[in-house]
Amino acid sequence: MGGFRVLVGQRPVPDAVWSRRKPATLVKLLALAPAYRLRREQVMDLLWPELEPAAAGANLRKALHAARRALDVGDGPGEGTALIGSVGDLLCLPSDEVSVDVSDYRALAAHARQTRVAGAYWDALDLHRDGLLPEDRYEDWASAPREELRADWVALATELASLLEEGGEVDEAARAVARLVAAEPAHEEHHVRLMRLYALAGRREEARRQYDRLRAALGAELGVEPSPRAQRLYEEIRGGRGGEPDLAVELWEKVGDLRAQSGDDDGASRAYEQALRAVTEPVATIRLHRRMATALLMAHHTDQAARHLHAAEALAPDVAERGRIACVRAHLKRECGDLDAAAALADHAHEVALEHGGEDDVVDALEALAIISHMRGDWRAGLLAQIGRLAGTDLGGRVGRYLEINHCAGQYQLYGDAFAGDVADYARQTLALAERSDAVAVQAFAWCLLGESMLLRGQFEEADACLARSCELYTPMGSRTVALPWLRRAELAVCTGAFDAAAAHLKWATAIATVAPTSRHAWARLHAIAALSALEQDDLDAAVEAVAAAQVTASRYGDCPSCGALLHPLGAETLARAGDLAGAREFAAVAARTVDTFDSTAWRAMAASAAAWVSLAEGDRGAARDGFEAAAAAFDKAGHPFWTARARRHADAAG
Known part of the structure; x- marks a missing residue:
């Protein structure tokens, strides 16, 4: 990132030795490849797609020889041959001895998303520098990984800004959004967000200047003016209203909604609490108490949720809002174990939504009824009963x-x-x-x-x-x-x-x-x-x-233990085969916890398969064989023939 540079130990490889592009490109391709290895045919297709295999093979041999010579910066010749290995059809870098800043970035980003510590986010963002291989911006082979990393960097900076907003660190959030503006100068949403943050921090002049930058960027790149929404915000800030409570309420409520959508219920609660501190308008107050109660229920804080629902009801909501509150009360009753009362409240919420509410209210009530039916063990009958309600809806x-x-x-x-x-x-x-x-x-x-x-x-x-x-x-x-x-x-x-x-x-x-x-x-x-x-x-x-992509999306969107159960045995298998024993163990542990929560023959089979892969990675082939056979027997009992046959193949291979 920021430009191609190679060190062998502490010794830099001089830039002059990379005067020929193909040897340098070969090293770049290997450094970016999964596990730092590529098949020779893949390299030839990327570097010489127009040539016949024989000619491309000859060129690859020359480039490989030149790359190895370039890496011979030690005491004697031959070091480059060890650094770019050849195993059958594979070319590879020594995975246990090589450090690539792209891999470092991905590790730092994953750590930041797991810990939600602002400093970890900044460390990852700073490592990106000017993006991947700026000197190769017109090379087709570099475009896909460059755009992937850039998109992830934008997502990471956005997550950091939301995290900082949620914690009330408005100036630091503005610093994160300013990085986004610099990276995407024609992206209006970044400019608008930065204007709001500057206004909330009392930095009105900077907010006004940011609007000028937005207008200039849109005019230069797209030939358009800022949207009406951006213009209204600018007029509010110029008129001295941009940092008033209404703006703070809107910002914090939006942060709460985003956190709730990503499954971060505690973060949503904190954001709604910030909004409630600033709100003065009764309708918005009722809505925020209701959303606060919903977030608290998702985190299983029933007593606090009940207090917010009571506060919302005390403000005399209209009929539609009373129906929405009834829907949240249905979830409260469900959380407390009173499923009959929960069903009655959800039914009432649905009736109110049909007559007085909107599309969202109808669906919220139907969702509540579906969840309650599932908890009562009569989901099948509950869905059949709802079909009539859905006719014409x-x-x-x-x-x-x-x-x-x-x-x-x-x-x-x-x-x-x-x-x-x-x-x-x-x-x-x-x-x-x-x-x-x-x-x-x-x-x-x-x-x-x-x-x-x-x-x-x-x-x-x-x-x-x-x-x-x-x-x-x-x-x-x-x-x-x-x-x-x-x-x-x-x-x-x-x-x-x-x-x-x-x-x-x-x-x-x-x-x-x-x-x-x-x-x-x-x-x-x-x-x-x-x-x-x-x-x-x-x-x-x-x-x-x-598997790595699954871990990234889980950190962004959350996951569902039952819908995602298939990932656990396959994740354990993948990482065990790749030599990542710690990662395989982690997936196997999650598979075991899934069985503790949702005990069934099929899910026990998945857990047995995951554990068997860990045993195989640990070198205990006997335990692995027994585990695969147990998985095959359980899959067979569950009536899943594809997975039965697959587990039996693994048992035979382990034996």
Whole structure:
């Protein structure tokens, strides 16, 4: 990052020895590759795509010889040969002896996201410098990793700014957003955010100057004026109103909403508390108390949530707001174990929402009813009862959020010992009722559930037809819908060896998960299937990339223990095969904890498989064989033939 430079030990390699571009590019490619290794054919395709294999091979041999000579900066010749190794068809750097700042950045970014310590974020951001290999900005092979790292850096800086805002460190948040403005000068949202932060910090003149910079940047790059929203903010700041309580309330409420969406309930509570300290308008006060109660309930703080709901009710809310409060009270009763009272409140909230509320209120009430039905053990009957309510109801952009809750409950049905046997029959019953009621969204859900059941049972042709129909029904509902049927189609394609089709389905699912409001249910399974596809093709590097990506998305969006359970055994397998014993152990521990929470034969099989991979990485082949055999027996009992056969292959290999 910031420019290509190589040191061997403490000795720098002189820039002059890289006068020929191809040897330097070879070192760069290896330094950026997963595990610092690439197949010779990959290197030839990247460096000499226009040449025949024989000519490209000859050029590679020359470049490799020159690169090794360039690295001979020690006491004698031959050091470069040791530093760029050749193992069969692979060229590699010594992974246990090499340090690359790109890898350092990724490690620092992951540490920052795990610890949520501002200093860790700054360390990672500073390492990015001027981006990846600025001298190669026009090279095709460098563009993808450069853009990936740049996008991650922007996301990291955005996360830091939100973290600092949440903690009330407005000046430091402004410093983080200023970095974003410098990196993306024509991105209006960064400028507007910085203007708000300057205003909140009392730095009005800087806020006004920031608007001038925004106007100049938009005019120079896009030939447009700032948006009406940015102009209104500028007028507020120029008129002396930009740092008043209303602006503080809006900012903190937005921070709270963002934190809630990412699953950071404690952070959301702190942000809503900051907003409540500044708010003066009664309607906003009621809304903030309700949102504060919701965040507290997600963190299981029932007493505090009850106090905020009482405060909201004491301010005499209107009918629609009383319905919203009733919905939150339903969650409070559920959290306290009074499921009958919770169901009655959610029913009331739904009736009020239909008559007086909006689209969001209707979906919130339906979500509450789905969760309560699942907790009561009558989710199946609860969904069937809701189908009539959904007839003629436009769920709009929230259709994905409502159905994602039901898909999540469906995973318990598919993998739970008490339910899995007749899931297909229940899906057919649901489909028939949804068709009679013309509830298209539930039809899409039922086709997916039926396809999932057949997929797990090894009925691949029938599964593909059902899942394709689910995708067909979901597609017109918009991009912010449900990724699961595309994910299951990708899983099916891997099971049948259709890896190109799997990649296409995963690409579609990724697009949905990127914008869906409940994407935490999708990301872990998405990356798990990508890892499975790579493992089945013996592409360990791609599997490692998928597992690393899963850890990044979990830190951004949160995860769902049941929807993401497949990642744990595949993550353990990937990292065990890659030699990362600590990482494999971590995935195996999570798989074991999942069984403690959701005990079933299928999830026990996943945990046994994960533990077996750890045993294999530790060198205990006997324990590994026994673990794989236990996993195969459990998968067989659960009726999952693909996973049974796979575990048996691993047992034979371990033996």
